[in-house]
Amino acid sequence: MSTSRDRVEDTYELQNDNRLEDLHSKLRTLRGVTTDIYDDAERQNSTLDESRNTFNSFGASLAQSSRRAGQAFGLTGGGVKQWRNIGYCVAAIVGLWFLWRILHWWWASPSP
Incomplete structure (x- = not known):
């Protein structure tokens, strides 16, 4: 009877090991997905920062052009x-x- 009980315990132990390996596999997959999401978010943040810097530079350039045009046409002080x-x-x-x-x-x- 002891052998039957040992076999059942071995079967349960094998099933537990298989389930544990499945959990480890799912955990590795989840970790990979999380890393991919983080990397994508960082790339998007970097792209947004570059876009913000580009638009700020464009806005400053446009404001400077507007000031120069105002001076050239005498709309502001100090110009023709x-x-x-x-x-x-x-x-x-x-x-x-x-x-x-x-x-x-x-x-x-x-x-x-």
Whole structure:
């Protein structure tokens, strides 16, 4: 009878060992999945940080461009005044008109 009982205990022991090995396997799989999730989260955080830095740099560049445009058109202090830009444009147009008239007079053929 002792051998029968030893066999049953051996069977239970073998089943316990198999179940323990299954648990270890599942634990290794779970550990691997957890590590993969952590690595993915770190990559995403790194990508978000890079995107944030890029947008901050773009915002600073845009603000600087806006300030320069404001100064160029006299909208903010310390820049060229708007009337000066308008004066330059009018002077350029009048100068081109005079040049055209002089060249037209110079190359004009005499009328018969």
